[in-house]
Amino acid sequence: MVALRIGVDPLERQQRRLFWPFVGPALAFYVTLFLAPIAYAAYTSLYKWDGMGAMQWKGLGNYEILLNDPSFHTSVLNTLKIMVIGGVATFVISFALTMALREMRGRMFARSVMFFPNLVNALVFGIAAGFIFAPDGPVNQLLRLFGVDAAPKWLSVDNLPAMIIGTLVWTSTGYYTTIIMAAVDQIPRYLYEAAELEGANAWQRFRNVTLPLSWDVVTVCAVLWTVSSVKVFEIVMLFGGGSTVSNAPVQTWTTAMYVYLSAFSPSSVPKFGLAAAAAMVSLVMVGLLVVLLRRIMRRERVMM
Known part of the structure; x- marks a missing residue:
């Protein structure tokens, strides 16, 4: 017993003492700010x-309502479209910009310029997109x-989901390009x-050098995009309903x-239990997707 005590490193004992x-x-x-609210939402x-x-x-009545509610099905489908289609487009453009700017002399300045839109509220870009693609806007x-008289109705209900995804890609590309460029800059030139x-x-x-050596950072970016996709709200509100959230068409939800309108709908009695159930389903969905994504993207670490 004495030998064991003598054999314990004093530094290790100090680390154990300071751990808690x-x-x-x-x-x-x-626990107070995250786990407790999640537990209360599950209870509600x-x-x-x-x-x-x-x-x-x-009981499980709220979950049964979600299972049979076409509006919730549309909401989940739109969220998955943003997650998959928007994510693929964002990362393809981000890698293209990274490779294009890698040898540029002013790449640090370009990186700062591309990151700047991330500091601006997403509503600004939604308003800008609404102005650019208006019936009498610059695009039309x-x-x-060029002789195109029948200009597309960019802001029609059927086109709004694509417009929302396009705006999200527009606003997010600079952020992920900055992160990926920082990882690529660490790859030795030799x-x-x-x-x-x-x-x-x-x-x-790109396939044999850039991608393998930046794969860990790409995995983290993919997880960040997956989590942020579930929280998309402002752009949907702006494109679908302007200043009135309840006017947003179901096709864009x-x-x-869905969680917000279930809890704070101005046209019906608030349904906090249903909103909490939808939030829990979203939490479970994003948790499973993150775990699946981590498993799919798991690679052996490449040493430089």
Whole structure:
């Protein structure tokens, strides 16, 4: 017993002694601000509640409503479209910009310029897109100059989901390009020189050098995009309903919009239990997708 005590490293004992004093406050904040609200939302989802009166036990009734509600199905489908289509478009453009700017002399300035839109509220870009694609906006006027009289109705209900995805790609590309460029800048230049000496073309250098050595960062970016896709709200509100959220057509709803309108709909009694159930389904969905994404994108670490 004495030998064991003598064999313990004093530094290790000190680290063990300081573990909870340092981790405890952060853990308490995490439990208070994240885990406790999630637990309360799960509890609320089992009740029928308007936010004022007594809570009425409903069990899994709210989840049955979601299962049979076409509006919720549309919301989930739109969220998945944003996640998949928007994500693929964003990362393809981000990698293209990264490779195009990698050798540019002013790439640091270009990176700052591309990141700047991320500091601007998404509503600004929604308003800009609404102005650009209005019936008498710059895009349609430009098309008329080229003889296209029947200009597309960009902001019609059928085109709004595509417009929303396009605006999200527009606003997010700079953010992910900045992160990916930072990872690519860490790749040693001699690896590209060796690949060129071996006769590798631009695509082969990207596939065999750039992508493997930045894969960990790409995985993190993919997780960030997946989580942020579930929280898309402002753009949908602006394109669909302007300043009145309830005017947004169902064809544009996301899960975040569904949760909001279930809890704060001005035309009906608030349904906080249903909103909590929709929020829990969204949480489970994004959790499963993140786990699946991490497994699909898992690769052996490439050492430089």
